[in-house]
Amino acid sequence: MELFINVTLDGVANGMIFAALALALVLIFRATRIVNFAQGAMGMITTFIASSLLGQGVGYWWAFLAVLAIGFVLGALVERVLIRPLQGKSELNPVIVTIGLLVVLEGLAGTIYGNSSRGFPAAYSQSGLTVGHTKIAFSHFDVFILVAVLVLMTGTLVLFRATTLGLRMRASAFAGEISRLLGVRVGLLLTLGWALAGVTGSLAGLLVAPTSSFGPYFMDLVLVYAFTAAVIGGLESPLGALIGGLITGLCISYVGGYLGSGLQPLGALVLLMVALMARPEGIFARPAARRV
Amino acid sequence: MTPRHSLLRGVRLPSQPLARHLILALGGAAILYLITSSLSPYNDFEVGEIALYVIALAGLSLLTGVNGQISLGHGAFMAVGAYTVALLMTHTHLNFIIELLASIGSAALLGLVIGIPATRLKGPYLAGMTLLLALALPPVADKWSTTFGGDQGLSTTVPTAPGTVNPEEWLAWIQIIGALLTFVLLANLLQSRYGRAFRAVRDDEVAASLAGIHVARTKVTAFVISAACAGLAGAFLGLSTGVVNTGEFPLTLSIQLLAAMVLGGTGTLVGMWWGAVLLVYLPQWSTSLSGNFNLGSGASAYLATIIFGVVLIVVMIAAPTGLQGGLRWAWRHVPRFGSGSSAGSLRV
Numbered sequence: 001m002e003l004f005i006n007v008t009l010d011g012v013a014n015g016m017i018f019a020a021l022a023l024a025l026v027l028i029f030r031a032t033r034i035v036n037f038a039q040g041a042m043g044m045i046t047t048f049i050a051s052s053l054l055g056q057g058v059g060y061w062w063a064f065l066a067v068l069a070i071g072f073v074l075g076a077l078v079e080r081v082l083i084r085p086l087q088g089k090s091e092l093n094p095v096i097v098t099i100g101l102l103v104v105l106e107g108l109a110g111t112i113y114g115n116s117s118r119g120f121p122a123a124y125s126q127s128g129l130t131v132g133h134t135k136i137a138f139s140h141f142d143v144f145i146l147v148a149v150l151v152l153m154t155g156t157l158v159l160f161r162a163t164t165l166g167l168r169m170r171a172s173a174f175a176g177e178i179s180r181l182l183g184v185r186v187g188l189l190l191t192l193g194w195a196l197a198g199v200t201g202s203l204a205g206l207l208v209a210p211t212s213s214f215g216p217y218f219m220d221l222v223l224v225y226a227f228t229a230a231v232i233g234g235l236e237s238p239l240g241a242l243i244g245g246l247i248t249g250l251c252i253s254y255v256g257g258y259l260g261s262g263l264q265p266l267g268a269l270v271l272l273m274v275a276l277m278a279r280p281e282g283i284f285a286r287p288a289a290r291r292v
Numbered sequence: 293m294t295p296r297h298s299l300l301r302g303v304r305l306p307s308q309p310l311a312r313h314l315i316l317a318l319g320g321a322a323i324l325y326l327i328t329s330s331l332s333p334y335n336d337f338e339v340g341e342i343a344l345y346v347i348a349l350a351g352l353s354l355l356t357g358v359n360g361q362i363s364l365g366h367g368a369f370m371a372v373g374a375y376t377v378a379l380l381m382t383h384t385h386l387n388f389i390i391e392l393l394a395s396i397g398s399a400a401l402l403g404l405v406i407g408i409p410a411t412r413l414k415g416p417y418l419a420g421m422t423l424l425l426a427l428a429l430p431p432v433a434d435k436w437s438t439t440f441g442g443d444q445g446l447s448t449t450v451p452t453a454p455g456t457v458n459p460e461e462w463l464a465w466i467q468i469i470g471a472l473l474t475f476v477l478l479a480n481l482l483q484s485r486y487g488r489a490f491r492a493v494r495d496d497e498v499a500a501s502l503a504g505i506h507v508a509r510t511k512v513t514a515f516v517i518s519a520a521c522a523g524l525a526g527a528f529l530g531l532s533t534g535v536v537n538t539g540e541f542p543l544t545l546s547i548q549l550l551a552a553m554v555l556g557g558t559g560t561l562v563g564m565w566w567g568a569v570l571l572v573y574l575p576q577w578s579t580s581l582s583g584n585f586n587l588g589s590g591a592s593a594y595l596a597t598i599i600f601g602v603v604l605i606v607v608m609i610a611a612p613t614g615l616q617g618g619l620r621w622a623w624r625h626v627p628r629f630g631s632g633s634s635a636g637s638l639r640v
Contacts, residue, residue, distance in 0.1 A: 100604030107598035262435035
């Protein structure tokens with residue numbers, strides 16, 4: 001029973017991180033119909049930059065903010081330089097380009113920072129909280145993860161539901177040509193979508209790094225788990241990303257707790273295949289009509 | 293591939309596809325025989341490696357270029373082929389050919405398992421699922437380390453060479469024959485109604501199904517064939533390295549296969565030879581390159597990774613048809629001696 005509770009709590013904390021990265025995938029997919037397979041690697045590289053800043057003696061929160069800003073710029077840059085030229089081409093082209101970016105970033109991180117995994121500090125203590133007299137597997141840092149991701153989710157929802165900017169972003173994703181006629185700067189808003197996804201990805205990197213073996217490949221598995229989460233949630237809905245993240249986090253955690261951590265990716269694969277077989281368009285997507 | 297693009301313009305090849313492809317394969321075999329018999333054993337080993345990667349790349353090119361389904365997880369199918377042949381060699385004394393067929397079969401079976409849900413998926417979804425596959429399989433082999441040998445892996449043995457042939461040349465020949473057989477089979481397949489169905493499904497699923505093509509069955513067939521090719525390539529890789537362990541099948545292998553396929557020319561078969569040459573020689577070039585720049589020994593592996601990534605990005609943005617597409621374009625557009633007049637023309 002104690003194992004079950006601890007595994008569940010662990011799953012919730014991981015699920016929130018998967019939700020954050022899944023949100024980044026959703027932000028990009030709903031605007032450009034592209035899955036950014038380099039999102040995890042972009043978070044990896046910004047986390048390495050954070051690590052360098054911390055090594056230079058910069059305070060944690062300054063480094064935190066700086067890295068979110070770098071993520072913003074990186075996201076915008078990737079959209080303008082690599083993704084814009086692919087507009088109107090086959091849907092396989094952006095997949096291949098983002099995969100290329102993934103390995104370039106991993107190669108760069110490996111060349112600059114070396115292969116050995118180093119530590120990355122957490123914002124708060126990582127030892128478990130004490131409830132009554134027992135120590136549970138949920139730390140101050142996990143509480144921070146929970147709060148940070150919930151703030152992020154709320155911010156995204158408010159942006160899309162309650163602001164003119166969000167309305168324009170939704171409009172340009174939904175009907176780019178018409179929005180352009182109505183004077184919306186669609187190109188700029190697509191770049192903004194990628195930039196916001198860059199911020200979200202950077203946050204995910206900062207949240208994952210303390211609890212993983214921080215190295216060039218530390219976001220690979222997180223990315224595919226986040227992809228699973230985003231697909232379960234329908235790839236279009238921020239709320240779906242949150243719920244998909246929790247489902248994926250819990251599944252991974254139960255597989256790890258009861259069957260061994262080596263089977264976690266396989267568990268995610270089974271979950272993804274089941275989700276795609278049962279409901280390929282995700283739980284939260286509206287039924288789509290297909291025009292012939 | 294087709295006689296129009298064949299280098300031997302003056303030579304009339306038979307119009308019957310099987311006969312034509314067999315003649316081309318025999319010609320390729322003759323050239324490769326001359327090459328391998330004049331090379332050192334180590335270079336023979338490399339030619340064998342090129343041949344094995346060509347097999348995997350041809351399968352990937354068929355899947356992605358001809359049928360429009362992407363796979364970021366072909367390394368996983370190679371791993372299944374390699375482990376199958378290694379397990380059979382460790383525990384049984386079957387005929388070598390049967391062991392290879394078992395590798396092909398087991399990879400094809402996994403291809404079926406992945407291919408069936410894949411029929412309902414569009415590009416990015418399938419890409420994500422196969423990416424997850426590439427990351428999911430190696431830890432499974434680590435988990436049951438008593439069966440799969442853990443870090444040490446399982447060893448393989450190449451059948452003894454006949455007569456005075458040195459073992460490297462013999463292995464290279466086994467791999468070359470495998471590659472040429474694969475090419476004849478795939479080239480024939482692509483000109484048959486199956487090949488036309490693959491292309492029709494890639495271009496427009498609705499139109500294909502209106503034309504009476506069973507879309508789902510066609511996509512699964514392409515996936516199974518592609519996985520089978522990767523399985524054979526994996527078995528050959530296991531023979532080349534002598535040991536099969538999980539370290540040989542990282543995610544980067546799958547991505548390097550994709551990069552080599554894209555560079556060679558997605559959807560072509562002949563272009564895969566360029567891609568395979570890149571796969572075998574690029575790591576060596578990057579090692580010497582990083583030596584020149586005095587980068588650490590660890591950096592050379594990353595340098596190769598970076599180059600593969602840059603290849604993926606640049607080719608996709610600048611030249612999506614790859615090297616083979618560029619060669620075809622050049623062949624059609626470069627002015628030739630005597631073009632336009634048939635008499636006295638210099639046929640090359």
